[in-house]
Amino acid sequence: MTSDGPEGASEMPLFGTDIQRKHDKRFITRVEPQFTYKSGLEGNVIALWQSHGWYFEPKLNRWEWQRARIFQTVEDLYTQSFVMPYLMPMLENAGAIVMSPRERDTSICEVIVDADGGNAQAGYAETKGAEKWQTGDGAGFAYSRKQYEGFENPFTEGTYRMVKATKNKKKLSTASWSATMPEAGSYAIYISYKSLENSATDVVYRINAADGEHTFVVNQQMGGGTWIYLGHFPLAKGVNDKVVEVLNYSEKAKDAVVTADAVKIGGGMGNIARRVQALAENVKSSEQKEEKPIDMPDIDYRYQISNHPRYTEGARYFLQWAGVPDSVYSPSQGVNDYTDDYRCRGTCVNYLAGGSEVYPQYGGLKIPVDLSFAFHSDAGTTMNDDIIGTLGIYCTNKFGTYANGTPRITSRTYTDMVMSNIVNDVRSQFEPLWTRRGMWDKSYFEARVPEVPAMLLELLSHQNFADMKYGLDPKFRFTVSRAIYKGMLEFIAKRDGRKYVVQPLPVNSFAITQLEGNRFSLKWKATTDTLCDNAEATSFVVWERVGNGAFKLKDVVREPHYDVTVADNEIHSYKIEAMNAGGRSFPSEVLACGVAKDSKGTVMVVNGFTRVSAPDWFDAGRIAGFYDEKDHGVPYINDISFIGSQFEFRRDIPWMDDDAAGFGASRSNYETTVIAGNTFDYPAVHGEAIMKAGYTFVSSSVAAVCNGDVTLKNYPIADLILGKQKETMEGIGDYTNS
Numbered sequence: 001m002t003s004d005g006p007e008g009a010s011e012m013p014l015f016g017t018d019i020q021r022k023h024d025k026r027f028i029t030r031v032e033p034q035f036t037y038k039s040g041l042e043g044n045v046i047a048l049w050q051s052h053g054w055y056f057e058p059k060l061n062r063w064e065w066q067r068a069r070i071f072q073t074v075e076d077l078y079t080q081s082f083v084m085p086y087l088m089p090m091l092e093n094a095g096a097i098v099m100s101p102r103e104r105d106t107s108i109c110e111v112i113v114d115a116d117g118g119n120a121q122a123g124y125a126e127t128k129g130a131e132k133w134q135t136g137d138g139a140g141f142a143y144s145r146k147q148y149e150g151f152e153n154p155f156t157e158g159t160y161r162m163v164k165a166t167k168n169k170k171k172l173s174t175a176s177w178s179a180t181m182p183e184a185g186s187y188a189i190y191i192s193y194k195s196l197e198n199s200a201t202d203v204v205y206r207i208n209a210a211d212g213e214h215t216f217v218v219n220q221q222m223g224g225g226t227w228i229y230l231g232h233f234p235l236a237k238g239v240n241d242k243v244v245e246v247l248n249y250s251e252k253a254k255d256a257v258v259t260a261d262a263v264k265i266g267g268g269m270g271n272i273a274r275r276v277q278a279l280a281e282n283v284k285s286s287e288q289k290e291e292k293p294i295d296m297p298d299i300d301y302r303y304q305i306s307n308h309p310r311y312t313e314g315a316r317y318f319l320q321w322a323g324v325p326d327s328v329y330s331p332s333q334g335v336n337d338y339t340d341d342y343r344c345r346g347t348c349v350n351y352l353a354g355g356s357e358v359y360p361q362y363g364g365l366k367i368p369v370d371l372s373f374a375f376h377s378d379a380g381t382t383m384n385d386d387i388i389g390t391l392g393i394y395c396t397n398k399f400g401t402y403a404n405g406t407p408r409i410t411s412r413t414y415t416d417m418v419m420s421n422i423v424n425d426v427r428s429q430f431e432p433l434w435t436r437r438g439m440w441d442k443s444y445f446e447a448r449v450p451e452v453p454a455m456l457l458e459l460l461s462h463q464n465f466a467d468m469k470y471g472l473d474p475k476f477r478f479t480v481s482r483a484i485y486k487g488m489l490e491f492i493a494k495r496d497g498r499k500y501v502v503q504p505l506p507v508n509s510f511a512i513t514q515l516e517g518n519r520f521s522l523k524w525k526a527t528t529d530t531l532c533d534n535a536e537a538t539s540f541v542v543w544e545r546v547g548n549g550a551f552k553l554k555d556v557v558r559e560p561h562y563d564v565t566v567a568d569n570e571i572h573s574y575k576i577e578a579m580n581a582g583g584r585s586f587p588s589e590v591l592a593c594g595v596a597k598d599s600k601g602t603v604m605v606v607n608g609f610t611r612v613s614a615p616d617w618f619d620a621g622r623i624a625g626f627y628d629e630k631d632h633g634v635p636y637i638n639d640i641s642f643i644g645s646q647f648e649f650r651r652d653i654p655w656m657d658d659d660a661a662g663f664g665a666s667r668s669n670y671e672t673t674v675i676a677g678n679t680f681d682y683p684a685v686h687g688e689a690i691m692k693a694g695y696t697f698v699s700s701s702v703a704a705v706c707n708g709d710v711t712l713k714n715y716p717i718a719d720l721i722l723g724k725q726k727e728t729m730e731g732i733g734d735y736t737n738s
Contacts, residue, residue: 025201027222027367028097028230031215034541034556035095039501039581042095044370044492047349047450048088049101050079051376053314054306055337056274063274063306066314066338067379068661069668071468072615072626073641077312077671078462078471079375081641084311086481087375092231094489094503094583099367101315101348103267104229105188106640106674108309110268113177113243116142116158120262123178126161130171131248133260136162140225141192141262141323147273148320149303150334155225155323160194160261165203165250172249176242177263184210184237188229190264191244192323195224195366200256206245209233210550220259222356222366227264227322234550235265268310272317273303274337308672311640314341319348345374346449359403359451370492371414371453373484374446377471378458381663383651385619388461389435390426392419395448396441403451410495411453415439418455418487425483425531430470430730453491457484463655463664465617465624472614472626473730474636474677486532489582502535503583507560507576510588511704514602515563518595520698523561523709524576524588537578543587545573545684566595571691573684589680591699596691603690604715605683605699609723612636612678614730623649625664634724635677643671682721690719 026043036042052066053076067075084106088098114120120143126133142158163173181187189207193199199220207214211234218228235243243265248258306313310321316337319329326333328351329344349372354364380388394411401407416439423436437458447456459480460467470476486502493500505527513521522542529535542562544554547570555562556579566572573592578585589607615626615633625646635642644667655662683699690697695717700710712718 025219025222025368026217027219028228029217031217034553034579034584037095037503037581037583039499040094040096040503040583041091041489041492043097044095045097045099045367046091046488047099047352047369047372047452048083048091049315049345049374050083051374052076052079053102053341054270054308054312055314055316055341056304056306057338058275061276063304063308065658066341067462068655068658069643069666069671070463070661070664071465072472072628072646072666073462073643074671075377075462076314077641077643078377079459080311081639082459082477082481083375084640085637086478087484089586090481090485090503091488093585094485098229099352099369100229101319101345103310103313103318105232105267106309106311107185107187107266108269109182109185109187110264110266110310111179111181112143112262112264113179114141114143114158114262115161116140116144116262119143119146121179123180125176125178127174129173129248130166130168131164131173133161133163133173133175136160136194136196136259138194140194143262147271147303147305149273149275151320151326151330153323153326154321155192158261160259162194162257162259163248165200165248165253165256165258167249167251167253169249172247174248175246175260177244178239178241179235179243179263179265180239181235181237181265184235186232186234187266188232189244190227190229191218191246192227192261192263193220193224194259194261195221196257196259198255198257199224200250200258201252202250203258204247204249205230206247207231207233208240208242208245210236211552224259224365225323226365270306270308270310270313270317272313272320273305275302275334276304312672315348316341316344319344324348324351343445343449346372346446346454349450349452349454353452357404361403362451369452371455371488372446372450373454373488374456376456376458377460377462379463380461381463381655382466385466387431387433387435387466388464389437389467390419390422390460391437391458392416392439393442393444393447393456393458394439394454395443397443397448402453406453411447411455412439412441414453414487414491415455417491418457418484421483421487421490422459422480425479426470426476428531429479430476465664468626469614469617472633474612474614474634478636500534501580501582502529502532504535504537504578504580504585505529506585507537507540507578507588509701509704509707509709510576510591511700511710512574512591512593512698513700513710514593514696514698518566520564520566520593521561522564522574522576522591523704525560526578535582536580537585538580541577541579541584543575543577545590546570551575566593569595569597569691571684571687573681589701590683591701592684592687593698594687594691594696596694596696598694599696600694601696601716603695603697603717603719604710604712605686605690605697605719605721606702606705606712607680607683607699607721608702609678609682609721609725610680610702611723611725611728613728622651624651625649631726635675637679638677639675642675643667644669678723686719686721
């Protein structure tokens, strides 16, 4: 992708000014300078989901995956390994609001705080200013039951609170939610409220997390009666006071009101119970005889929850927990969860957008959705190890228009931009012969139903060994996700007739050196994007962590260096993010330094553990596969797609059904486990031992040492950190040292 695109876009809009999206009304705005990107996706709303998920199959009276367990993963989890750790953060780092019909927090911990009590924590509180809080008319959320059956809706079983808005900053009324967390960690925070005709359009929320205060402005005329995701934030173990606050201040306060309902923190376990047919009939028969079934304790076995983390479940179940009408999440009205799951993803887009300028004819949450995107991996195998490759699907519906008059052919342009970025980048960095299967104009539900430009991606074949040699590599996942983000950015910018800038790549060659005493210099280098000529970094965000605390914003600087003074004997850790007008990069590795009392000298810690890779594979003709007893590979940070080791290596064993997957079939003993990976955060651990031995320490990336930015002979002692390192075979057989 080149800058020719955004420059040309300002001269002639791609689709005509009469159908350009207008952003007069923002849904959510994050009020922090380092999260403002005028040439990115600021204010744009993208509906996005990964394919499939754990679901209840009534024909078999069991919960199961929608696809086969193959090559150490299953499509239901595999596509998540792109969407959740890479694509969603990239879009959000560009300023986009990402709406998903699935849970996006992998933590099994879930805390609900709500004024209605029940199973919720009792951390809700109010303060009275010039206006008084009161219970609003109509229903709100209540956590009244441990599991939800049939079409039970938690957002219709409780109440909500309401207060008049005011411009008087000195007499504000506030509501707050405090939460007691069982463990420290990074948690998704969701808010909820009621949307009314006179709801304020500029409601101020504050998140008080372990890394400081974060401010959001939310248009409460949109998105009421469901969980609204604000982000992942670090929280401490134990009581977190006023994790979320809402103020009744509004610049447009005349006759406006502010509402408040529950707050959800973390992902949790599935709590949607489905009816088990055989046992239900048994119970029904026993009830008719006025007898209790044999060995049937006081539990209603007619309903069964998934016993899986919520993030592994299909969209149909999260949407019920999120208060979405059953007509949206269950078009079959409870008969067929499989079809409901893929259909509800598209119908949910329309529910989100209903009542906005995007879809004014339909009742919904009034959120102006720009795009929808369904991320799938396709089935299919070849015996000769040809790449199956990438397919894009859109639907023009006989070249009709969307509800607001936008020609549906725009979805083809959108699909082409995303496809071109994926194939070009994969061919450049991984496989020159990567297959572009083409683009289909076909009536797939997820491409046809959304009333916004929509794309269904079949990235590769999860059943094809040649494809999955690349598909299990974290570096491949990063490249593909970045390509999708770039395609979306390019499409929206051209549609709106504006220039765009691509967020930078992570910095390299990071090093901390000692200036004198307790003064240290942080230096790094911006990374040039060889695939894109408008992704240069123009500034850098410096984050600092003291001891075992959370990372907090230290400064934003223009040049690739920063000096710090350490005035204590704590370990100070740092990470760097590159930034430009289009967004922020992923963070650098974490380096650290510390000053020992009565120091004996300074030790240089070199982080040499940089490896991320796919598991080892072999190909011996008739047998082949991923042989992880030799090497499991190394995930980036962690992996949520690994289900277990491959056990079927014979190429000639065909797929029979999802329980007999044939060549590539894999075990399932890890499918609800988050697998640890390379956190790139080790110098602080070594530094703690070094300081206890009486030495000051600094640290460096191995790249800074190799390119001469750090000279080891300047230090009496060097500590080289190594990990699970080896020469790694990638793709078609190329080797890289890591």
